[in-house]
Amino acid sequence: MSAVYIARNKEVAARMLGDELMIMSARDSTLFSLNATASTIWQAADGRTPLAEIVERQVCKTFAVDPAVALTDAEELVQGLSQHGILKVSNTPIEEGP
């Protein structure tokens, strides 16, 4: 199975509000609230680190969850955020613009 790379879409608006991350999609002005786990993934989405590594190093370490379950959940989350234009997803590293 090939690695999945994720990058934050710079077209969104985002801000931490307490322990939640508020994100507004540029595409349709839809507002999302990400919990602490999802926020961790979004913030680590640098386009260079594979999702599995983000989950292992950031999510499992911080939230003490089972790696396999966490990765499945993360893939589902990433798919959803990608559909709303919040994350870019690719099987190769993603070049970040200026």
Add this chain to the structure above:
Amino acid sequence: MIAMVREMSNTALRLGIPLGVQLDLTYRCNERCVHCYLDHDDHGEMSTAEIKDLLDQMAEAGVFFLTISGGEIMMRRDFFEILAHARRLMFCVKLKTNAVMIHEEEADRIRELVVESVQISVYSHRAEVHDAITKLPGSLKKSLAGAKLLAERGVKVMFANVLMRENFGDYQGVQALAAEAGAEYTVDPTITPMMDGDRSILNLNIERAELEQVFRDASLLGMSTEEFCAPPAGPMDEVDAMETLPCSAGHTACYISPYGDVYPCVQFPLPTGNVRTTKFIDIWKHSPQMKEVRSITMADLPVCSTCSHGGGSCSRCPGLAYMEGNMRGPSSQDCEKSYARTGVETAGMKLRQHAHSAVGLVQIQCSTQPSGMHQAALA
């Protein structure tokens, strides 16, 4: 979406976060609108570096919704540098402009920087009316051209239509223009006093009968006329009144002038501090004036807490009340609106009628009393 924004506001309120800020970059403007509440001289605007630093501070403080306004924002040559910085900080940005200076290049740049929306002032579908209000010949044509360029690029555009005597009959024409341009439409029937307290422009406000007409036009309300104009529900329950805040000003929102002055709201010119001398977050958290605004609940409003409109048919603005002399008092303009909605007088209106008749009595007494007693009787 609305429910989620409300939830965000509740969280921000609980955590003491300034969720929304309006930042005016300049009071300079290429138009001279007859109803404008600003003077258009530059009294020492913040520099590019000062504004960027302020934006950094605001992002750190948790500001999410950023409205960039003026004056005319494009009068600042560094406008796009400021906007780009704001977007790098991931604010949800709304722009307010007259769009007169938006050409292909500016529209492309605004599209690239991805703002939430651009609000454009449009006063009439007739150039002679719009241009007479802005005092800039050709301004309607230019504003509409700017709006079209933005809409063509997929930028969300909203036409803001302030109603006054000069253009009251034209709002349906502006609505049609907005529909044609693919823009949303919002109407504001209130002319506000100038920020320096000058109330002379209030004579531009539409008449009561016209206000009643606006409040019965379902196309403007976003709800049924019956619901919007329903009789007042009675004063707010005492317990609710102790927990209900007059509005978001100073609680989850504030306004910053081009000179760095921080106010609870653009319509609430109570000085609370200046970011040139004090960190934004310190003004927000520790300013005695902000704390005073925050301490006020509906129960603390001596007149409005007794008013039958307190249960929902009043949109009292504490800033307008402040500009009338008492931030805990009623706002006569909002009393007028409540009356226009329901046909039922507000407690503020009754109080004013009583005060007028009392003044009349005092004036009669005054002929036989020294002025000191006259003043005491008025108080």
